Amino acid sequence: MSTAPHSFEAEEKRIKAVYAARRASVPRHLYSDLNPGHLTILQEIERRILGIFRSQNVPSLASLRILEIGCWQGFWIRKFIQWGAQPRNLEGVDLLSEEIARARELSPPSVKFHCGNAADLPNPGGSFDVVCQFTVFTSVLDEQLRARMAQEMLRVLKPGGFILWYDFFLNNPRNPNVRGIKKREVVRLFPGCLCHLSRTTLAPPLARHVGPVSSLLYEMLSGLKILDSHYVGFIQKRAVGAC
DSSP, X not given: OOOOOGGGHHHHHHHHHHHHHHHHHSOGGGGXXXXXXXXXXXXXXXXXXXXXXXXXXXXXXXXXXXXXXXOTTTHHHHHHHHXXXXXXXXXXXXXXXXXXXXXXXXXXXTSEEEESXXXXXXXXXXXXXXXXXXXXXXXXXXXXXXXXXXXXXXXHEEEEEEEEEEEEOSOOTTOTTOOOOOHHHHHHHSTTSEEEEXXXXXXXXXXXXHTTTOXXXXXXXXXXXXXXXXXXXXXXXXXXXXX
C-alpha cells in the first residue's frame, strides 16, 4: 500500500495519539458485551443493519464482498460472518497496526486485513458490494481527509452497491477529538448517491444508565428519536446508466 498524502500525516499522528491515550484511560468493561448498557446499544445497531440488508432485498450475505474501513479489531467483520458472509470475501483496513494485529488474531485467517489510511485503499475500483464504517468519520477532524476517504469508499464500491453508515451527528462537548457529522455533510461527501439515514442509538451516557434497568425502556426512549445521537443507514452508489 502506498503511503497517504503528506498533507494527512499530521492528522494521522493526532488520531494515533488520541487512540493511544484512549486505550490507556477508557475502562475495558465500558465496551464489553457483558455491560448491559453497551449490549443494548449493540443489539439495536444489529437490528438496524440487518433491516438495511432486508430493505435492499439481500437474501444472503454469502456472495457479498464487504470492506470495513476503520475496522479496529474486526468486531463488525466477525458479525458479518455470523450473519452468513464468507470470510474470504471480507476485508478490513485500520490506521492502527496493533488493532490490525488483534483483528488477525481474532478472525478467520482468510479475512484480509490491511494497516493503512482509508484515504488510500489498495483495492481496484468496483471491488466491493458493500463498504461500511462505524464511528470512523467523526474521529477525523481534517475535512480534506474526510473527503478523500469518502472518495475512496465510492471508488472501490460497485455501481449499485451501498455504504453502510453508523456515526454520531452530535458533538460531544466533553470530547474535542470527535466532531459530529450532520446529514447535509454526508450528502456532500457522497455526491450523486442516494442517502437514506435515520436517527438511532439513545445517547450513550443515557443508554448506559437505562440499558441495565430495562431494554424495553431503552427501545421506547430511542424510538422517540429526540434523545438519539447517531445516524444509521445506507448510501447507495447509482448504477451505471441510472437516472
